[in-house]
Amino acid sequence: MGHFSSMFSGLVRSLSIKKGKNNHGNSDARDAAEAMAKEAKKNDMILRSSGIVNVDGSNNFASVFSKRGQKGVNQDCCIVWEEFGCQEDMMFCGIFDGHGPWGHFVAKRIRETMPPSLLCSWQETLAQTSLDPDLDLELDKKGHRGTTALSIVRQGDLIFIANVGDSRAVLATTSEDGSLVPVQLTVDFKPSLPQEADRIIQSNGRVFCLDDEPGVQRVWQPDGETPGLAMSRAFGDYCVKGFGLISVPEVTQRNITSRDQFVVLATDGVWDVVSNQEAVQIVGSTADRAKSAKRLVECAAHAWKRKRRE
Numbered sequence: 001m002g003h004f005s006s007m008f009s010g011l012v013r014s015l016s017i018k019k020g021k022n023n024h025g026n027s028d029a030r031d032a033a034e035a036m037a038k039e040a041k042k043n044d045m046i047l048r049s050s051g052i053v054n055v056d057g058s059n060n061f062a063s064v065f066s067k068r069g070q071k072g073v074n075q076d077c078c079i080v081w082e083e084f085g086c087q088e089d090m091m092f093c094g095i096f097d098g099h100g101p102w103g104h105f106v107a108k109r110i111r112e113t114m115p116p117s118l119l120c121s122w123q124e125t126l127a128q129t130s131l132d133p134d135l136d137l138e139l140d141k142k143g144h145r146g147t148t149a150l151s152i153v154r155q156g157d158l159i160f161i162a163n164v165g166d167s168r169a170v171l172a173t174t175s176e177d178g179s180l181v182p183v184q185l186t187v188d189f190k191p192s193l194p195q196e197a198d199r200i201i202q203s204n205g206r207v208f209c210l211d212d213e214p215g216v217q218r219v220w221q222p223d224g225e226t227p228g229l230a231m232s233r234a235f236g237d238y239c240v241k242g243f244g245l246i247s248v249p250e251v252t253q254r255n256i257t258s259r260d261q262f263v264v265l266a267t268d269g270v271w272d273v274v275s276n277q278e279a280v281q282i283v284g285s286t287a288d289r290a291k292s293a294k295r296l297v298e299c300a301a302h303a304w305k306r307k308r309r310e
Contacts, residue, residue, distance in 0.1 A: 075098035099146060102144040166190055173259045
C-alpha cells in the first residue's frame with residue numbers, strides 16, 4: 001500500500017468541443033478512420049498508464065499523485081478517462097489500492113478491466129455484485145490477494161459513486177459564508193463497522209484486533225492466521241471469500257450544484273492521518289491546482305512521520 005490521492009474538478013458541464021466538417025466523401029471516410037484509430041490509441045494509453053489522459057480542448061483538470069509508503073512496493077494506481085463512453089459530458093475516475101504479495105498486479109488488472117466492462121450499460125453494471133465474477137475469482141488463485149476499487153462516473157450534472165474497500169471520496173462544497181465544507185460520499189468498509197463484522201462472523205469468519213494495532217479490526221480465516229485483512233470488501237482475496245468478504249460495491253449518486261467545487265479520491269494512506277476537513281482545506285488552499293494532490297499526499301506523509309514518533 002502507499003499514499004494516493006486523485007482530485008478532479010470541472011464538476012459543471014464541459015464545454016462542447018467544436019469539430020470541423022468535411023463535405024468530401026473520401027475525406028470523410030479517411031477522417032473517420034483516423035479518428036477511430038486515434039480514439040483506440042488514446043483508450044489503450046489510458047488503460048496502460050498510471051495517470052490521466054485529457055482530450056484535446058478539455059477544460060477539465062485532474063491532479064494525481066502517488067507516493068510509496070514504508071511497506072514496500074507502491075500498490076496504488078488510478079485512471080481518469082475523459083469523454084468516457086465517447087460522450088463529451090462524461091468522465092470516469094478510479095483509484096485502486098492493492099494488498100498482498102502481488103497486490104499491485106491485482107490493482108492494475110482491475111483498473112484495466114473495470115472501465116471497458118462499464119461502457120455498454122455502466123449504470124446497471126455498477127450495481128452488480130461483482131463487475132466480473134470470473135475475474136474476481138481468478139485474481140487470487142496464485143496468491144495474488146486483492147485490491148480496493150473506488151470509482152466515480154460523472155455524467156452532466158450527476159455523479160455516480162461505486163465503492164469497494166476502504167478508500168474514500170470526499171466532496172468539497174461551499175457553505176453560506178463561502179467556506180469549504182467536506183461531504184463524505186462513501187463508507188469506509190472496515191470490519192469495525194457493526195453490520196460488516198456481523199456479516200463476516202455469520203459467514204464463519206473471524207474479526208479481531210491485533211495487540212499492536214488497537215482499534216484496528218481484521219478479517220481472518222476461522223482456522224488460520226491469514227489473511228488479516230483490514231477491510232470487509234475487496235476484489236480478489238479468494239481465500240476469505242467464503243468467510244464473509246464480498247466484492248459488492250456500495251453505489252450512490254448525487255446531483256452537482258453550483259456550490260460544489262471538487263472531489264478528493266484517496267486511499268487509506270491519506271485518510272488514516274488526514275481528516276476530511278483537513279483534506280479539502282489543503283486542496284482548496286493550493287494555488288497551483290495541478291499540484292494539489294501532491295501537496296495532500298505530502299501532508300499525509302508528514303503526518304505519518306509524526307504518528308510513528310509518538
